[in-house]
Amino acid sequence: MVTDPGTTADGTIQLLWGLREGPTRGPKPVLSLERIAQAAVDLADAEGLAAVSMQRVAADLDFTKMSLYRYVTGKDELVAAMIDLAVGEPPALGELPGTGWRPRIEAWVRLLGQTWEAHPWLPWVTMGDRVMGPNETAWTELLAAVLARTGLTVTERMSLARMLGGHVRTTMSVSTAGTQPWVNPRQAALLREHADRFPTLRAMLDDDLTPPPDNGRDFGLRLILDGVERLIAARAG
Amino acid sequence: MVTDPGTTADGTIQLLWGLREGPTRGPKPVLSLERIAQAAVDLADAEGLAAVSMQRVAADLDFTKMSLYRYVTGKDELVAAMIDLAVGEPPALGELPGTGWRPRIEAWVRLLGQTWEAHPWLPWVTMGDRVMGPNETAWTELLAAVLARTGLTVTERMSLARMLGGHVRTTMSVSTAGTQPWVNPRQAALLREHADRFPTLRAMLDDDLTPPPDNGRDFGLRLILDGVERLIAARAG
DNA sequence: GGAAACAGTATCTGTAGGACACAGTTGGCT
DNA sequence: AGCCAACTGTGTCCTACAGATACTGTTTCC
Numbered sequence: 001m002v003t004d005p006g007t008t009a010d011g012t013i014q015l016l017w018g019l020r021e022g023p024t025r026g027p028k029p030v031l032s033l034e035r036i037a038q039a040a041v042d043l044a045d046a047e048g049l050a051a052v053s054m055q056r057v058a059a060d061l062d063f064t065k066m067s068l069y070r071y072v073t074g075k076d077e078l079v080a081a082m083i084d085l086a087v088g089e090p091p092a093l094g095e096l097p098g099t100g101w102r103p104r105i106e107a108w109v110r111l112l113g114q115t116w117e118a119h120p121w122l123p124w125v126t127m128g129d130r131v132m133g134p135n136e137t138a139w140t141e142l143l144a145a146v147l148a149r150t151g152l153t154v155t156e157r158m159s160l161a162r163m164l165g166g167h168v169r170t171t172m173s174v175s176t177a178g179t180q181p182w183v184n185p186r187q188a189a190l191l192r193e194h195a196d197r198f199p200t201l202r203a204m205l206d207d208d209l210t211p212p213p214d215n216g217r218d219f220g221l222r223l224i225l226d227g228v229e230r231l232i233a234a235r236a237g
Numbered sequence: 238m239v240t241d242p243g244t245t246a247d248g249t250i251q252l253l254w255g256l257r258e259g260p261t262r263g264p265k266p267v268l269s270l271e272r273i274a275q276a277a278v279d280l281a282d283a284e285g286l287a288a289v290s291m292q293r294v295a296a297d298l299d300f301t302k303m304s305l306y307r308y309v310t311g312k313d314e315l316v317a318a319m320i321d322l323a324v325g326e327p328p329a330l331g332e333l334p335g336t337g338w339r340p341r342i343e344a345w346v347r348l349l350g351q352t353w354e355a356h357p358w359l360p361w362v363t364m365g366d367r368v369m370g371p372n373e374t375a376w377t378e379l380l381a382a383v384l385a386r387t388g389l390t391v392t393e394r395m396s397l398a399r400m401l402g403g404h405v406r407t408t409m410s411v412s413t414a415g416t417q418p419w420v421n422p423r424q425a426a427l428l429r430e431h432a433d434r435f436p437t438l439r440a441m442l443d444d445d446l447t448p449p450p451d452n453g454r455d456f457g458l459r460l461i462l463d464g465v466e467r468l469i470a471a472r473a474g
Numbered sequence: 475g476g477a478a479a480c481a482g483t484a485t486c487t488g489t490a491g492g493a494c495a496c497a498g499t500t501g502g503c504t
Numbered sequence: 505a506g507c508c509a510a511c512t513g514t515g516t517c518c519t520a521c522a523g524a525t526a527c528t529g530t531t532t533c534c
Contacts, residue, residue, distance in 0.1 A: 013423060017431075026480020027530040053521060066523085067482050075522065127361060131424050137435060144437040154444035158419050159453025160460070166407025170400060182395050186250060187368050198374060200381040207391035216396025223397070223464030230463045263511025264499040290490065303492085304513045312491065 008131035012077045016084055016133035031063060033071045037081040041119065044082065049121035054078075079125055084133030086119040090142045102225055104146040105164065109221055112139060113168050113214075123169045151232055163224065171217035182211045245368040249317045252309070253370035268300060270308045274318040278356065281319065286358035291315075316362055321370030323356040327379045339462055341383040342401065346458055349376060350405050350451075360406045388469055400461065408454035419448045 014020050040057045054075060058065040072078045091111060096104040116122050132140065140161065147157040183191070188205055195202040212219070251257050252270070277294045291312060295302045309315045328348060333341040353359050369377065377398065384394040420428070425442055432439040449456070 008421075008423070010423075013427070017427060023480060025478070025530095025532045027482080029481065031482085054523085055521075064483055065521095066484085069523075070481060123364060124361075127364075129421065131421055131427070134431075134434075137424075137428070137438070141435040141438050144441065148437055154441050154446075155419075155449065155453075156456060158441070158448070159456045162453060163404070163407060163457045163460075166403060167400070170403025170407070182392075184245075184366065184368055186245070186247075187374075190250070190254060190368070191374070194371075194374075197371075198378040200385055201374070201378050204381065204391050204395070209391075211395070212392065216392075216399060219393060219396045220400045220461075223400075223461050223468065224457075226464035226467045227460030227462070230467060231460070260511060262499095262501045262509070264513080266512065268513085291492085292490075301514055303494095303515085306492075307512060 008080070008129075012073075012080045013131050016080055016131070029070070031061065031067060031071060033081060034085075035061065036068055036071055036078065037085045040078055040082050041086050044121045045119055049124060052078075052082075080130070080133065083122065083125060084135045086115075086122060087133075087135045087139065088115060089135055090139040093142060093145055096142075096146070101146055101150050102229070105143075105225060106221060108139075108143050108146060109164055109168060109217070112165075113171070113217060116168060116172055120172070123172050126169070150228065151235065152228070160224075160228070164221075167217070167220055167224065171215040171220065182209045245317070245366075249310075249314045250368050252314055253317055253321055253368070266307070268298065268304060268308060270318060271322075272298065273305055273308055273315065274322045277315055277319050278323050281358045282356055286361060289315075289319075317367070317370065320359065320362060321372045323352075323359060324370075324372045324376065325352060326372055327376040330379060330382055333379075333383070338383055338387050339466070342380075342462060343458060345376075345380050345383060346401060346405060346454070349402075350408070350454060353405060353409055357409070360409050363406070387465065388472065389465070397461075397465070401458075404454070404457055404461065408452040408457065419446045 036057065039060045040052050043057060043060060044052050054065045054068055057078070058068050068078070072081065093104075096107045098104060098107075143161050143164065144157065147160060150157065152160065183201075183205065188209075191198050191201050191205060273294065276297045277289050280294060280297060281289050291302045291305055294315070295305050305315070309318065330341075333344045335341060335344075380398050380401065381394065384397060387394065389397065420438075420442065425446075428435050428439050428442060
């Protein structure tokens with residue numbers, strides 16, 4: 001399994017984009033890529049990404065481990081299939097509220113965030129250079145369509161798109177959102193102990209440390225989009 | 238090894254913060270945590286995070302695998318030590334240029350980015366809830382000190398700090414920056430093939446697709462900080 | 475109806491993290 | 505000075521993982 005900046009293999013592309021030619025002869029396949037990917041997603045959702053092994057996914061389906069290799073060339077392909085399945089189809093452009101680019105971007109971020117929250121392992125697995133599957137590409141297409149009318153250059157739009165996706169990821173650590181304080185209790189204890197080295201952080205501890213339930217997603221998005229508005233205004237005027 | 242949202246173990250905290258009491262009797266230790274962590278960092282820098290195994294790190298030091306466990310309770314601790322070593326000490330507040338918060342934030346992002354570029358595996362390993370080591374905490378303290386004079390609330394400053402760190406991570410995929418196009422060649426081929434489903438992305442392919450060498454880091458930062466300025470101005474006025 | 479093409483299985487290999495018992499080394503205490 | 509407890513690094517073992525390969529049984533085209 002690749003944990004490093006991954007180059008997507010050709011086979012994975014064929015898999016995701018339905019380019020694998022189906023055979024005619026031979027026994028009817030009992031399994032399917034969809035069932036396998038779904039089982040893996042369910043497992044990751046329930047017990048975390050570390051629980052997803054070929055063995056375990058196969059066991060959940062009541063098959064042997066090696067049978068999975070008839071549908072996926074390796075674990076990397078399985079993960080790629082998991083991603084596209086978990087991400088799912090984006091809404092249609094018309095379903096996004098309002099007509100301007102700003103409410104539409106806000107909706108895109110909100111909806112993508114909601115989708116991701118259901119699969120907390122996605123941030124770990126969508127990093128690095130990959131070839132996106134159809135669903136992921138469709139989400140990007142949707143955002144690109146929204147951004148097309150901002151008047152930004154293509155490069156700027158791509159920077160912004162990457163940034164917005166990253167912002168969803170950054171504000172995703174759901175485990176602590178809303179309930180636990182920003183700063184880990186043990187981290188807080190360390191800050192108090194070393195107050196001389198970290199006076200500013202130490203002082204911040206005395207404030208209310210309950211993070212907003214969205215981990216600052218809305219706040220950050222507002223900053224970004226205000227910046228976009230200012231850029232557009234500066235060019236227009 | 239934990240690839241999931243990791244809760245830092247107590248032992249790791251003791252390790253990072255120098256709370257492990259040294260023994261008096263017994264043979265002189267030949268190895269040290271620093272040597273081990275340094276070897277692991279060198280290895281990760283040269284051959285990627287996947288190459289870092291207990292076996293391999295030990296071999297690079299000409300020791301057996303199990304000897305490492307005298308200094309680290311497990312691989313998680315090793316990785317934690319790697320992070321704090323790789324991140325290193327931040328500059329002093331006085332070394333940041335200018336006096337206002339804006340140039341200082343810009344400098345913080347630039348310097349942290351430079352540090353990270355030398356260790357491309359850091360993004361993968363610094364995700365999720367962790368207890369930060371002293372160096373990482375010092376970087377955060379520095380940023381917090383800079384943000385203290387923005388007039389933002391504590392919650393807003395924490396959101397912004399998290400966001401800025403995330404922005405560095407998001408714009409870190411160095412592999413493609415400056416040289417290869419934004420869009421993977423194979424991804425581009427797929428977009429051309431499915432131009433009907435992805436018309437906007439398809440159209441963008443005809444533009445110049447060479448990403449800026451900083452992956453849009455400066456552009457994104459400008460948007461964020463413009464947003465901060467607008468927020469401050471709105472409250473002042 | 476036979477042979478090629480396939481699906482799922484059984485078995486094996488290499489590598490990973492880590493537990494455990496050991497041999498040799500050092501310092502404190504009597 | 506000597507002895508024992510405490511320690512360092514080693515050797516061996518176990519379990520879990522991804523994956524290769526050879527197999528058995530099934531399907532369909534010729």
